[in-house]
Amino acid sequence: MLIVRSPLRISLGGGGTDLPSYYEKFQSNFIAAAIDKYVYVAINKPFDKGIFLKYSKQEECSSIDEIKHPLIRECLRIMDLGNPQIEISSMADIPAGTGLGSSGSFTTALLKGLHEFFKMDISKEKIAELACRVEIEVLGDPVGKQDQYISALGGIKSFQIDQSGKVSHRELELRRDTRAQLEKNLLLFFTGITRRASTILSDQKLRANDTLMQMNLHHTKLLGLKSQKSLEEGNLIQFAQLLSEQWEQKRSRTPSSTSEAIDLAFRKGIDSGAYGGKLIGAGGGGFLLFYCEEKSMLRAAMSDLGLEEVNFSFDQVGTEILSK
Numbered sequence: 001m002l003i004v005r006s007p008l009r010i011s012l013g014g015g016g017t018d019l020p021s022y023y024e025k026f027q028s029n030f031i032a033a034a035i036d037k038y039v040y041v042a043i044n045k046p047f048d049k050g051i052f053l054k055y056s057k058q059e060e061c062s063s064i065d066e067i068k069h070p071l072i073r074e075c076l077r078i079m080d081l082g083n084p085q086i087e088i089s090s091m092a093d094i095p096a097g098t099g100l101g102s103s104g105s106f107t108t109a110l111l112k113g114l115h116e117f118f119k120m121d122i123s124k125e126k127i128a129e130l131a132c133r134v135e136i137e138v139l140g141d142p143v144g145k146q147d148q149y150i151s152a153l154g155g156i157k158s159f160q161i162d163q164s165g166k167v168s169h170r171e172l173e174l175r176r177d178t179r180a181q182l183e184k185n186l187l188l189f190f191t192g193i194t195r196r197a198s199t200i201l202s203d204q205k206l207r208a209n210d211t212l213m214q215m216n217l218h219h220t221k222l223l224g225l226k227s228q229k230s231l232e233e234g235n236l237i238q239f240a241q242l243l244s245e246q247w248e249q250k251r252s253r254t255p256s257s258t259s260e261a262i263d264l265a266f267r268k269g270i271d272s273g274a275y276g277g278k279l280i281g282a283g284g285g286g287f288l289l290f291y292c293e294e295k296s297m298l299r300a301a302m303s304d305l306g307l308e309e310v311n312f313s314f315d316q317v318g319t320e321i322l323s324k
Helices: 020-027 069-078 102-117 124-138 146-153 176-185 197-206 211-233 234-253 260-271 294-306
Strands: 002-013 028-046 052-055 058-061 086-092 156-161 169-170 184-191 276-279 285-292 307-310 320-323
Touching: 002 102, 002 146, 002 211, 020 028, 020 176, 020 211, 028 102, 028 146, 028 211, 069 102, 069 124, 086 102, 102 124, 102 146, 102 320, 124 146, 124 169, 146 156, 146 169, 146 234, 176 184, 176 234, 184 294, 211 234, 234 285, 260 276, 260 285, 260 294
Parallel strands: 052 086
Antiparallel strands: 002 028, 002 320, 028 086, 028 156, 052 058, 156 169, 184 285, 184 307, 276 285
């Protein structure tokens, strides 16, 4: 049995500019970090002929066309494997629909696993490119390229997407103490709410030509560039404040990204010692991220609201084979 894993991610700056509706006009710039929470995919050759799938549901199919899971179906199609005799199972450390990029992580893990299983070489950049093609071009999901690339590559990276869709990237030049302080002082709290990112991102896609939407995303991109500069200079208080500014931009351009409960939790976090924070991902639920140095009051406040903390570190490897 072959087992592969891909990391989930947290967005640190410029989120929303990675959608085609924006970068095809204005180019994109964003920063993201892979974390040590993973999506796992196991692939095996069963004794019986057919395609056997185990995720939140189970499927037994004789052909690719019968597969109901869209990502699995289209990944198998794009690799032109015919109707293979295969068993595919998946699980994750964090539930889907929580803003940490699980769909992109699953797709990169599956594509890496299929290439390894059928003895085909593929680079990490190509994995990300194929994953984007499946999700954005084939399935038409209103998602960006952030999740697939940071999941495949790992690390804490700056990305640029030009108007043709070409992605370039580099690892942020962080001092060792800066990286350590980030891992120590960035805290994730689960709101208890799950949602489909595509529902929220569809609104941004539909309003792509709206002047106010474009101005908002221009400013978000600028905040992302400022965040990158703050991180590389080791100015983490300023970085934290920029997180809050980005969250305000997100709330402004997509009101459905928040709720009374999320707004209350965010205000409580700031009032309890956090220098800044934001809701991770498209919004509407998922995880609140705060930067906080004196953490006891923040943790108590979130606990009082029923929010569970999830500890994490950064992942430096990206999509990888665990066993084969």
